[in-house]
Amino acid sequence: MDVNIDKYLRQDKLPHIWCPGCGHGTVLGSFVRAFDQSGLDQDKTVVISGIGCSGRASGYLNFDTLHVTHGRALTFATGVKMANPELNVIVMTGDGDGAAIGGNHLIHSSRRNIDITVVLFNNNIYGMTGGQFSPMTPTGDTATTSPYGNIDQNFDLCELAKSSGATFVGRGASYQPRKMIKLMKEGLLHKGFAFVETLTQCPVNYGKRNKIGGARDMLKWQDENLVPAKKYEKMDPAEREGLISTGILHQVVKEEYTDKYKNVINTVMAGESNE
Numbered sequence: 001m002d003v004n005i006d007k008y009l010r011q012d013k014l015p016h017i018w019c020p021g022c023g024h025g026t027v028l029g030s031f032v033r034a035f036d037q038s039g040l041d042q043d044k045t046v047v048i049s050g051i052g053c054s055g056r057a058s059g060y061l062n063f064d065t066l067h068v069t070h071g072r073a074l075t076f077a078t079g080v081k082m083a084n085p086e087l088n089v090i091v092m093t094g095d096g097d098g099a100a101i102g103g104n105h106l107i108h109s110s111r112r113n114i115d116i117t118v119v120l121f122n123n124n125i126y127g128m129t130g131g132q133f134s135p136m137t138p139t140g141d142t143a144t145t146s147p148y149g150n151i152d153q154n155f156d157l158c159e160l161a162k163s164s165g166a167t168f169v170g171r172g173a174s175y176q177p178r179k180m181i182k183l184m185k186e187g188l189l190h191k192g193f194a195f196v197e198t199l200t201q202c203p204v205n206y207g208k209r210n211k212i213g214g215a216r217d218m219l220k221w222q223d224e225n226l227v228p229a230k231k232y233e234k235m236d237p238a239e240r241e242g243l244i245s246t247g248i249l250h251q252v253v254k255e256e257y258t259d260k261y262k263n264v265i266n267t268v269m270a271g272e273s274n275e
């Protein structure tokens with residue numbers, strides 16, 4: 001059963017600025033459906049984004065939203081969650097916003113296991129500023145800042161979040177919106193730091209430049225290279241070459257940060273001392 005998404009979108013902010021064929025709309029559409037299925041209260045939810053094509057997502061969403069400085073969505077989100085732990089706090093970020101300038105915040109938010117859900121739009125490039133390489137641009141790929149091929153090694157962001165302490169880690173893709181909705185719903189309902197990477201195509205600044213083609217070819221590429229996590233785990237390393245695992249990649253229960261902080265406040269209020 002589909003959902004009427006109108007109540008989740010600010011109609012006066014439409015039409016959106018995303019290019020025809022961009023995958024960002026699919027990620028946003030998946031998010032509102034996941035949110036609807038989660039049963040969370042729209043009026044007790046804050047969505048925060050940085051700057052970038054991905055950062056526009058908060059502007060289109062009919063929630064309490066903050067559109068903040070480039071790379072700092074997680075720092076603002078941490079402040080909101082610490083000020084009122086009862087709120088559902090969601091961050092929408094790009095691979096440049098969240099993994100380059102904001103990469104440090106991603107590591108430390110994971111480490112704290114603070115109860116925030118991150119949706120990271122990974123289009124392998126800086127879309128909004130015209131196609132500079134990001135930490136997610138694969139080695140050898142072309143960008144305006146790497147006309148002879150990117151010499152950096154790209155991250156596996158899910159591995160980074162997991163090893164930093166995130167307690168929910170998953171990867172979805174614009175080719176598989178139904179799976180992405182399910183994944184995002186699980187991430188929203190998880191208590192602790194939930195990191196959801198979404199693979200989204202930027203045909204304008206990444207696909208064409210790297211000879212993958214337009215939106216259709218980029219989705220076909222996803223179709224040919226995505227593997228469900230359970231199947232991926234059973235494959236030997238040589239078979240995995242070039243393939244990308246999707247679905248829930250990691251989920252554990254661990255004490256959440258604002259709960260720990262509440263304990264500190266209670267200790268202080270009770271006049272107890274550790275000294």
Ligand SMILES: Cc1ncc(C[n+]2csc(CCOP(=O)(O)OP(=O)(O)O)c2C)c(N)n1
Nearest residue numbers: 051052053054070094095096097126127128
């Ligand atoms: C402090 C600062 N540095 C750089 C910029 C310029 N800038 C705006 S958006 C952006 C990159 C956005 O890329 P990404 O986060 O991958 O999102 P996309 O546009 O690809 O969705 C940059 C570098 C800025 N606004 N502020």
Ligand code: SF4
Nearest residue numbers: 018019022053127202
């Ligand atoms: S530049 Fe790329 S990421 Fe930005 S709206 Fe266009 S297709 Fe999407």
